[in-house]
Amino acid sequence: MVLRPGWFPEYSPAEQLVFDNIKKIIEANYSQYGFAHIETPAVESTHVLLAKNGEDAGKQIFWLYGLAQGNEDTKDYALHFDLTVPFARYILDRENDITFPFKRYQIQPVRRGERSQRGRFKEFRQSDIDVIWQETEKWTLGKNLYYDAEMLVVIAKTLHEIVAKFLSNKPFTLHVNNRYLLAWFFSQFEEKVVPQLYNLLDKYYKMWFEIFQKELAELVSPAEVKKIISFVQCNFDRLDPNLVDNDNYRRWYQELQEVLRFVDGLNQEKKYNIVWDPYIIRGLDYYTGTVYETLFDDDIALGSISSGGRYENLTGYINPKKSNYSGVGWSIWLSRMVYLILETMKPEHTTQTEYLFVHFPETIQDILMLANLFINEGKTIEVYPSAEKLGKQFTYADKKWIPHVVIFGQGEKDLKRYKIKNMKTGEEQEVTL
Numbered sequence: 005m006v007l008r009p010g011w012f013p014e015y016s017p018a019e020q021l022v023f024d025n026i027k028k029i030i031e032a033n034y035s036q037y038g039f040a041h042i043e044t045p046a047v048e049s050t051h052v053l054l055a056k057n058g059e060d061a062g063k064q065i066f067w068l069y070g071l072a073q074g075n076e077d078t079k080d081y082a083l084h085f086d087l088t089v090p091f092a093r094y095i096l097d098r099e100n101d102i103t104f105p106f107k108r109y110q111i112q113p114v115r116r117g118e119r120s121q122r123g124r125f126k127e128f129r130q131s132d133i134d135v136i137w138q139e140t141e142k143w144t145l146g147k148n149l150y151y152d153a154e155m156l157v158v159i160a161k162t163l164h165e166i167v168a169k170f171l172s173n174k175p176f177t178l179h180v181n182n183r184y185l186l187a188w189f190f191s192q193f194e195e196k197v198v199p200q201l202y203n204l205l206d207k208y209y210k211m212w213f214e215i216f217q218k219e220l221a222e223l224v225s226p227a228e229v230k231k232i233i234s235f236v237q238c239n240f241d242r243l244d245p246n247l248v249d250n251d252n253y254r255r256w257y258q259e260l261q262e263v264l265r266f267v268d269g270l271n272q273e274k275k276y277n278i279v280w281d282p283y284i285i286r287g288l289d290y291y292t293g294t295v296y297e298t299l300f301d302d303d304i305a306l307g308s309i310s311s312g313g314r315y316e317n318l319t320g321y322i323n324p325k326k327s328n329y330s331g332v333g334w335s336i337w338l339s340r341m342v343y344l345i346l347e348t349m350k351p352e353h354t355t356q357t358e359y360l361f362v363h364f365p366e367t368i369q370d371i372l373m374l375a376n377l378f379i380n381e382g383k384t385i386e387v388y389p390s391a392e393k394l395g396k397q398f399t400y401a402d403k404k405w406i407p408h409v410v411i412f413g414q415g416e417k418d419l420k421r422y423k424i425k426n427m428k429t430g431e432e433q434e435v436t437l
Contacts, residue, residue, distance in 0.1 A: 153266030367413030
């Protein structure tokens with residue numbers, strides 16, 4: 005009988021080791037590009053969580069009730085459902101102590117009361133990176149657009165290392181678009197159908213292309229269908245900057261072009277597959293420019309494993325007087341990545357122990373002395389706790405995938421030598437103290 009709550013992930017030691025190794029890869033890459041690590045509380049005040057998308061957010065929130073009875077303030081707390089809203093609050097609380105642009109990463113669990121399905125959970129780990137800055141002037145071409153490109157490459161590098169280690173280099177693509185470019189392209193169509201066009205684009209990867217065309221034809225004229233199909237199937241380097249005779253369209257074309265130029269500079273070896281994709285719109289309405297989604301090429305149905313975008317006015321919905329913060333952010337869906345990996349492999353390593361010290365009662369003090377020498381050298385060790393038969397101690401090492409066993413003092417009076425047995429090859433190496 006399983007007693008744990010459903011759709012709240014819990015891992016075996018071997019699975020947890022996979023999770024921890026992926027988390028280390030993410031942390032190492034985020035840190036390499038200068039992102040500072042922060043954490044925020046598991047709870048936020050409800051007025052902060054509901055300040056943006058109040059009704060929709062309210063449907064997802066896990067509320068706190070009955071904690072510390074008699075304390076009225078507990079009624080005003082709820083578990084956060086993402087890390088962006090807490091980050092916005094964090095900026096407001098600490099704006100006088102932060103050097104801007106501020107680069108941060110945050111890896112924490114979030115909870116959402118939504119319908120669970122493959123790769124989606126009620127509790128999951130997000131691993132966010134964001135850069136945020138203070139806007140002191142109106143938009144100008146090139147305003148911090150480098151960060152839009154840097155995000156793409158940081159995430160691409162991180163995911164590349166993860167899939168190389170755990171998923172046999174499973175192919176993936178980073179899809180990038182600009183919401184304003186798309187908005188001004190759609191400005192040439194009848195206003196009442198534009199929301200439906202957005203919705204159709206958002207569903208594109210869940211349907212056949214023929215169905216997409218059919219539903220498109222129900223919304224616009226044949227000539228307009230042709231125009232939209234031509235737009236969404238075009239490579240960016242062939243896209244006409246004057247496709248729409250509108251200065252706003254040209255402006256956002258130039259912004260996306262600038263981002264992709266930065267990407268080319270950071271991805272000179274073309275190691276990462278980064279493409280313009282007009283189907284990417286990101287449903288959350290705080291995104292205001294560049295938007296990103298990452299999909300496995302052979303598992304589109306899984307959904308995005310990583311997404312983000314540029315936003316203006318991150319903090320204004322919490323405090324309208326503080327609407328001058330803009331930025332760009334991205335998140336790797338850590339729990340979804342682990343879920344996919346555990347679908348394809350059965351991890352066997354349950355520990356990172358490198359050496360198991362065999363227990364002999366007559367020389368245990370000398371064994372512990374040697375074990376401490378290994379620890380002082382930075383090696384990870386275990387000492388078997390009791391003097392069991394040698395075969396049982398070796399079996400323990402085998403089951404835990406400990407690669408080396410140290411044999412010290414077996415029938416020896418002159419404790420100047422010990423042996424290290426390689427559990428994979430069976431070879432023994434004699435070492436002199």
